[in-house]
Amino acid sequence: MIKLHPNSQQLSEFAQGQCDPGVALIISAHIDMCRCCKQKLVSVEAELAREAMAEKAPADPAFDSMLANILQMPAASAIEVPVQSQKLELDGKEFTLPRSLQRYASKINGWSHMAGKLWQAKVDLGIDGRADFIYMEKGGSVPEHTHRGSELTLVLDGEFSDGVHDYDTGDFIARDGQHIHTPHTDADEGCLVFSILDKPLHFTSGLARLLNPFSQLFFK
Template sequence: MIKLHPSYAQLERYVEGSCNAGEGLIVSAHLDMCLQCRSKVTEMENSLADKMLANQVPLDPAYAEMCRKIVELPAEIGGTPALHQTLELDGRQFTLPRALRRYASQINGWSHMVGKLWQARVDLGIDGRADFIYMEKGGSVPEHTHRGSELTLVLDGEFSDGLRDYDTGDFILCDGRHTHMPHTDADEGCLVFSIVDQPLHFTSGLARLLNPFSHLFFK
């Protein structure tokens, strides 16, 4: 059950087309998974349309461009989606929300990180970095905080981080106010999609030795 959703302000920026590319992508992917937020966005879009018609407000160019790209997304042909629906790792297949399907064939393989972590970077052409991250059962990310912000969408499975528990579809925003250590004990592990705009800052254990060099791993 999805418990964590984008804020009203984030949904409003999405509808207005004023959010940055990374935020817009993760919000869009969450909407693919969350009926509750899709209903809110529909109401907000209808309200914005009524306001524009009533006041003859010109359509924001960024919003118009976003609408154009949505309309031009490949359609399903012969019952088979034109985009890759799944992401594969070590024989396992994960169904992706529509907004992320175009990136399934663009990743340059999976990299095995420390412990039971796997990472596949996605080039979004933005400042920052985006990754699919898979934690096997018993896997964890070393304790850290954030120099900037981190947006995460849980795509499959569940994990905890010492702050709360997260499940499939949850939308998570972390920044310098949060210190956490994501880990999963779920038999199926956990797959997330994450976008960070600054390197992580590790706060405990040997991982702290990486902090002076974190900008190198961020490139």
């Protein structure tokens, strides 16, 4: 079950087109997976429309009734548009992606197999920072780290834990320099996430600290 969602401010900025493109993409993918946020977005958009109209036409009953009619129409974002399902493939496994991410399945430059039962596929969004699909096999983990910037993660398939919380398919996870975590999964099916970073990771413990001079490698 989805427990973690974008907050109200993030949804409002998303509705107003004020998010960075990478952030907008990952919020949009969460909304594809989350009925609750889909409904919230419809009411945020209705509220924004009401505010915008109220500014233009302060007390006009005819305008109010027209607006009420418009707001009863289904919002574009609530209409399901069937698309041909584009699967993401890795090592014989197939994953169905949320609609907003489907177009990127064919645009990744292959998977790199990293240490710790981790697979990484960079997605070129043409933005600052980086975006990756990351797959953790059962028993896989990312060395303990914190962030110099912010890290947004959407769980696409499976579940993982970071030593503090457990995360399930659809969860939208926002982390920054205040959080130290060690993502790992014990799920039989492993865990696929989509992640957006604006600055390199900073590894904090054990041998992984030796990686810090090279953490740009995780960031290329």
